[in-house]
Amino acid sequence: MTNERKGYELLLGNIAVLTVFYLLLDFSFRQWDINVAQAMFWGWSGASLLALPFFLGFKRSRKNVYHEWKLHKKLILGLAVISVLASGLLAWGISLAGSGPAVLLESLQPVFVCILGISFLAERFTRRELLSAIVMLAGIVFIGTMKSEVSPLAAIIITISSFFYALHSFLFKRYGKDTHVFSFAFIRACIVTLFFTILIFVTGKFKVLPLLAIGTLTLTYVLGILVSRYFFFKAHKYLEVSKLNIFLMLQPVGVLIGAFLLFGDSISEQKIVGVLLILGGGYFFVKNRPIIK
Numbered sequence: 001m002t003n004e005r006k007g008y009e010l011l012l013g014n015i016a017v018l019t020v021f022y023l024l025l026d027f028s029f030r031q032w033d034i035n036v037a038q039a040m041f042w043g044w045s046g047a048s049l050l051a052l053p054f055f056l057g058f059k060r061s062r063k064n065v066y067h068e069w070k071l072h073k074k075l076i077l078g079l080a081v082i083s084v085l086a087s088g089l090l091a092w093g094i095s096l097a098g099s100g101p102a103v104l105l106e107s108l109q110p111v112f113v114c115i116l117g118i119s120f121l122a123e124r125f126t127r128r129e130l131l132s133a134i135v136m137l138a139g140i141v142f143i144g145t146m147k148s149e150v151s152p153l154a155a156i157i158i159t160i161s162s163f164f165y166a167l168h169s170f171l172f173k174r175y176g177k178d179t180h181v182f183s184f185a186f187i188r189a190c191i192v193t194l195f196f197t198i199l200i201f202v203t204g205k206f207k208v209l210p211l212l213a214i215g216t217l218t219l220t221y222v223l224g225i226l227v228s229r230y231f232f233f234k235a236h237k238y239l240e241v242s243k244l245n246i247f248l249m250l251q252p253v254g255v256l257i258g259a260f261l262l263f264g265d266s267i268s269e270q271k272i273v274g275v276l277l278i279l280g281g282g283y284f285f286v287k288n289r290p291i292i293k
Contacts, residue, residue: 007235007238007239017231018224021224022094022255024216028213032209034207034209036091037196038207040088040091041200042218044221047224048190048193068179078171081195082171084195085161086168089161090165093161098259103255116170128284131284132284135277135284138281173236173244184233185225185233189226
């Protein structure tokens with residue numbers, strides 16, 4: 001198996017897991033009367049506590065966590081701050097616009113990543129890859145121009161969130177090549193949990209949610225901040241950051257279909273055309289790629 005093929009397989013796993021994450025978070029906002037701060041607190045803290053016995057209950061896992069913190073504490077702290085901003089803004093955007101439109105706007109992330117990757121990492125596209133990326137972006141723009149589905153505030157919020165996620169990816173690619181991925185993701189999650197814990201108590205928004213809501217948010221963020229991050233961080237080791245994030249333009253397809261099946265959100269002809277452009281561009285982006293040993 002080539003390095004690039006392995007990287008794309010990891011990305012497909014990330015896309016599948018994140019699709020479930022988006023839909024579960026959207027479901028939580030629709031099902032229970034919770035605000036963004038409460039969703040962030042219960043989601044991040046529940047996932048971190050659930051993972052705690054695994055990472056600290058075994059000698060080898062504790063050693064990995066300690067070693068990871070010792071080597072990469074500055075990177076972990078920096079990415080934790082970025083994660084707080086990015087995830088908080090994304091959740092706010094989903095609460096305003098729903099998962100379908102939100103994930104479409106979130107797909108602006110690859111554009112920001114390409115700018116960073118080409119500017120600072122000297123990454124380059126082949127002509128076919130560039131054309132495929134343009135086709136995929138056209139599909140997202142085509143869907144995103146639908147009237148009355150996304151408020152200007154939601155669009156601005158999610159666009160800023162996309163930039164922070166792109167910055168997160170860029171910094172990890174540049175400085176996190178030798179990380180132990182699971183330990184890195186766990187420590188980052190614990191620090192972000194601390195941020196949201198302080199925030200929710202300082203702002204007086206702490207609220208005990210129904211047990212089912214807490215369980216759903218915990219599962220949601222186990223998938224979003226641990227499982228998906230493992231796939232995503234691991235893929236950085238095999239793919240250039242620009243190509244890696246361009247491929248994530250496939251993400252809206254699964255979320256749109258899921259939102260239609262679960263919530264009855266409409267899928268118009270305009271959305272279908274956009275999805276076909278995204279899928280077609282993604283196929284030609286990875287088709288007949290040169291083998292890299």
